[in-house]
Every structure is written in structure tokens, then in C-alpha cells.
Amino acid sequence: DAKTTQPNSMESNEEEPVHLPCNHSTISGTDYIHWYRQLPSQGPEYVIHGLTSNVNNRMASLAIAEDRKSSTLILHRATLRDAAVYYCILRRNFGNEKLTFGTGTRLTIIP
Amino acid sequence: KAGVTQTPRYLIKTRGQQVTLSCSPISGHRSVSWYQQTPGQGLQFLFEYFSETQRNKGNFPGRFSGRQFSNSRSEMNVSTLELGDSALYLCASSLFLGSTYEQYFGPGTRLTVT
Numbered sequence: 001d002a003k004t005t006q007p008n009s010m011e012s013n014e015e016e017p018v019h020l021p022c023n024h025s026t027i028s029g030t031d032y033i034h035w036y037r038q039l040p041s042q043g044p045e046y047v048i049h050g051l052t053s054n055v056n057n058r059m060a061s062l063a064i065a066e067d068r069k070s071s072t073l074i075l076h077r078a079t080l081r082d083a084a085v086y087y088c089i090l091r092r093n094f095g096n097e098k099l100t101f102g103t104g105t106r107l108t109i110i111p
Numbered sequence: 112k113a114g115v116t117q118t119p120r121y122l123i124k125t126r127g128q129q130v131t132l133s134c135s136p137i138s139g140h141r142s143v144s145w146y147q148q149t150p151g152q153g154l155q156f157l158f159e160y161f162s163e164t165q166r167n168k169g170n171f172p173g174r175f176s177g178r179q180f181s182n183s184r185s186e187m188n189v190s191t192l193e194l195g196d197s198a199l200y201l202c203a204s205s206l207f208l209g210s211t212y213e214q215y216f217g218p219g220t221r222l223t224v225t
Contacts, residue, residue: 032211043115043201043216044154051210087154091211098144098167099203099214101154 004088009106012078020073020105022088027068032091035062035073036099037084044087044101047073083109113137115217117202123223129190132220136183136204142166143185144214145177148199157200160185189222197224 005023012018024033035047048055048062050071055062061074075082087104116135124130136143144167145157156169160179177187183204189196199221203214 034211036214043203043219044214045216046213049208049211049213098156098159098169099146099154100156101146103153 004090004102006086006088006102006105008103009108011108011110012075013110014080015077018075018078018082018107020075020086020088020107021070022072023070024088024090025069027090030092033062033064033068033071034089034091034099035060036087036089036101038087038104039081039084047086049091078107078109080109080111083107115202115204115215117200117217117220119220120218121221121223123225124192125225126192126194128192129188130192130222131186131188132200132202132222134185134187134202134204134217136185136202137206137215140204140206140215141183142205142212143179143183144203144205145185145187146201146203147171148201148219149197154201157187192224194224196222198222 032049032051034049036044037047038044048057048060050062063072085104085106087101118133142161144159146154148154158177159167163179174190179185199219201216201219203216205212205214
């Protein structure tokens, strides 16, 4: 699986937008970009995924660079509940259920 | 729908013993994956089962094994436990989103080996 690079940690103020970057310069054409997060004392949970176009859902937005070598997860209005480790993961489109987790970004929300 | 359930939630074993962990996927999900999470190594893939067959395997020794039953429930077994096997063991079941898969994780089983 292609590798991703994320900052180890980030801080944001409550109720402000958060932009979490991810670099994936060796991404292949069939790799989907997935984001998961892990809240304290819980298993990871799916946040969002995309292939080429920007994506929005109720949790977040995903902005994908035109060359697909980087992406940004956007939390529009951070709450204390968003404090978690966020993982950016590349996955092939069919089969292969394996998720290869990196070290992720630990997001701290400041009240 | 009920989420992924894992039993037991906490377990303490001694070195040399064996342990079996259980996972019940979300109803209708046929794929079950197992992961190990430790502070040093992070989240690492163990193996994945689909329709009672192991479809993918990570880089873990043969002491780690698993199986899946016809109702999609899965078990993983670790034999001859070592101190380094102390970890959070997570199970995930998969939902096909039309182009890729989303994995739903359970709360995990915290295994402590003394």
C-alpha cells in the first residue's frame, strides 16, 4: 500500500474550522483516500473517503489536490468531541479489506 | 442495527497461556478484519476473513490465528502468549459503499499478559 504522511499533532480552538493535511505522493490511480478517526478509548470510526473530486458529508469535507498527491480533511466547526487521532489511509478500490494505518495526527481542541 | 461487538472487553493472561477473542460483525456484513493496537507499533492488520475463508493476512507469527463461522462471527486465537502480545485487539466488519469499503470497528478487547 502507498504511504501517507501526516503531522504528528495539531491544535485548534473550539468552534473554528480545522484543516488536517495528508501527503500521499506515491498514490496510484486506483487508490481511494480514506479518513478514519479514533476517539479516546474507542475503535477507529470512518469519517469520509474520496477518489478525485472533493467530497462532503455530515461529519467533514475532503479536499483532494488536482494531482492527488495530497488531501485535506476539513472539520468546519470543531467541537471538543472532535479531539481524536485522525488517520489518512489509501486503499485500492476492490477487495483487500486491509487498512494500513500510519501514525495519524493527534488533534487537540482548545475550549 | 447493532454495532460490532467484541467479547470479552478486558482479559488478563499469563505468559505461555493461550487466549480466544470473539467478534460479532454487524448483521449482513460478511467480512471481518482483526487489528492489533499497541503504543509502540500503532494499529497493525492481523488478518481478514470473508465467507469463512482467510482472504488477507498481515505480518504476524503463526501463534496468531483466526477463523470465521457460517454466521460471519469470528474468533482470533493467540497461543503461547508473550508479554509483547499485550495490546488492544480490534475487530472490524465491512460495508461495501459501491466503489470501496467502509470498516466499522468494535470497541476492542484489551489483553494484558503478565
